[in-house]
Amino acid sequence: MNRRILVVGGAGYIGSQTCKVLKQHGYEPFVFDNLGTGHRRFVRWGPLIEGDILDPDALRQALTATAPVAVIHFAAFAYVGESVENPGKYYRNNVVGSLNLLEAMRDTGVGQLVFSSTCATYGVPERLPLTEDHPQNPINPYGAGKQMVERMMSDFAVAHGLKFVVFRYFNAAGADPEGETGEIHHPETHLIPLVLDVAAGKRPHIKVFGTDYDTPDGTCIRDYIHTVDLAEAHVSALRYIEAGGEMTAFNLGNGSGFSVREVISTAEAVTGKPIPLILDARRPGDPDRLVGDAAAARHFLNWVPRFSDLPTIIRHAWDFHRRLP
Numbered sequence: 001m002n003r004r005i006l007v008v009g010g011a012g013y014i015g016s017q018t019c020k021v022l023k024q025h026g027y028e029p030f031v032f033d034n035l036g037t038g039h040r041r042f043v044r045w046g047p048l049i050e051g052d053i054l055d056p057d058a059l060r061q062a063l064t065a066t067a068p069v070a071v072i073h074f075a076a077f078a079y080v081g082e083s084v085e086n087p088g089k090y091y092r093n094n095v096v097g098s099l100n101l102l103e104a105m106r107d108t109g110v111g112q113l114v115f116s117s118t119c120a121t122y123g124v125p126e127r128l129p130l131t132e133d134h135p136q137n138p139i140n141p142y143g144a145g146k147q148m149v150e151r152m153m154s155d156f157a158v159a160h161g162l163k164f165v166v167f168r169y170f171n172a173a174g175a176d177p178e179g180e181t182g183e184i185h186h187p188e189t190h191l192i193p194l195v196l197d198v199a200a201g202k203r204p205h206i207k208v209f210g211t212d213y214d215t216p217d218g219t220c221i222r223d224y225i226h227t228v229d230l231a232e233a234h235v236s237a238l239r240y241i242e243a244g245g246e247m248t249a250f251n252l253g254n255g256s257g258f259s260v261r262e263v264i265s266t267a268e269a270v271t272g273k274p275i276p277l278i279l280d281a282r283r284p285g286d287p288d289r290l291v292g293d294a295a296a297a298r299h300f301l302n303w304v305p306r307f308s309d310l311p312t313i314i315r316h317a318w319d320f321h322r323r324l325p
Contacts, residue, residue: 002069004028005238006062006110007046008053008101009074011038014116014172014230016181018072019045021231027238030066032059033075042181053097059104070112070241072234073101076146079189080120083142094145095152102152106160113153113164114237117249119223119292121147121168124285129293132168132249139285150249157247165237165245170223170253170292172230174313175320182320183227191263192224192314196321199273206275208260210282219260221289223253226307226316236301245300253292254308262310270314 005022009015010031015038019029022045029046032053040048049065051058053075063071076094077083083090098115105113120143121136138144156162173192175182183193197203211218233252258266268275297303307313 002067004030004066004068006030006032006066006068006071007074008032008071009038009076010046010072011035011040011042011048012074013181013183013185014227015072015074016042016044017176017227018074018231018234019043020176020180021228021235025235027235030062030068032062037077037185039184044180053100054093056100056104059100060108063104063108063110068110070114070238071101071105071110072114073098074116076116078142080140080142081189083145084140087141090141090145094142095148098149099152102156102162105162106156111161111163112238112241113162114234114241115149115153115164115166117146117150117166117168118143119168119170119251119253119290121150124287125290128289129255129291130251131293132251132296154247162247163241164247165241166249167230167233167237168249168251168292169230170225170251170290172227173224174226174228174307174316176228177316177319179320179323183317184324191222191260192267192317193321195264195267195275196271196314196318198275199267199271199318200322204276206264206277207280208264208277209280210286211279212282213288215259215288217259217261220286221257221259221291223255223257223291224310224313225253226305226313229305229307232306233297233301233303236303240301250297250301251292251294252297253294254305255292255294257289257291258310263314266310267314267318270311271318
């Protein structure tokens with residue numbers, strides 16, 4: 001039985017964790033990555049094919065050489081602010097690159113795809129928690145590009161029989177419990193690693209943007225989902241597709257949120273280090289709360305997050321973070 005999976009962007013934060021989980025479940029991951037934001041040392045559970053999704057020939061060659069039963073697609077730029085400042089970069093890489101992948105899959109007869117989308121496709125929430133039928137009104141090029149890829153996949157399903165699952169992530173967090181892979185971004189923009197940088201003495205303080213939100217402690221609330229739980233969902237998605245599951249999108253989140261102040265105080269408790277903070281003004285476009293409803297993934301994929309409590313998420317991240325140079 002063919003158990004080969006081509007993991008596009010498999011040297012990155014979530015992609016590498018997914019490769020490890022795929023291997024644990026008996027799959028054979030192959031990584032396709034240009035190592036622009038991924039890390040060679042995270043390619044530990046299958047061969048690396050260096051290539052770029054903007055190179056259609058490289059994609060076709062990788063698909064032909066590996067003949068996978070399915071593709072998992074993580075490759076994307078993912079800085080919201082940068083997407084506003086440089087939309088062409090995001091539409092070229094995230095949309096055109098994904099179109100190249102879809103066409104290469106069509107040309108090589110690979111018909112199953114799991115795609116990493118984002119809750120940014122919803123835009124400003126009209127109601128919470130966010131469910132999959134919430135209107136998609138993205139407010140930045142990053143979210144708009146991801147929504148466009150979702151549409152392309154639906155069109156390829158109609159025209160070419162593509163079978164797919166879309167995952168709309170909330171805030172990926174944590175690290176491999178065994179410390180083999182974790183979060184390394186340059187620049188780093190995510191709250192938990194920035195807070196841990198302060199705990200490790202690499203930054204003097206953490207900035208808190210806005211203390212007047214309509215939340216219990218005045219700071220905005222986000223839904224954090226452990227990277228291992230994200231990876232397990234991708235394995236469940238492969239099984240769902242293989243069993244003839246309907247092409248659809250699923251939210252991946254914990255269904256509950258934690259405030260910025262909660263993250264900081266929990267990090268202080270986990271690390272045993274003081275984390276000085278500076279209060280600053282709100283950033284434009286930050287909603288009070290972003291919390292997802294993942295009931296559909298739990299029901300249809302039999303997916304149950306194992307690491308949903310904030311102290312565990314931060315402890316795993318800290319164990320990885322303090323090993324970094």
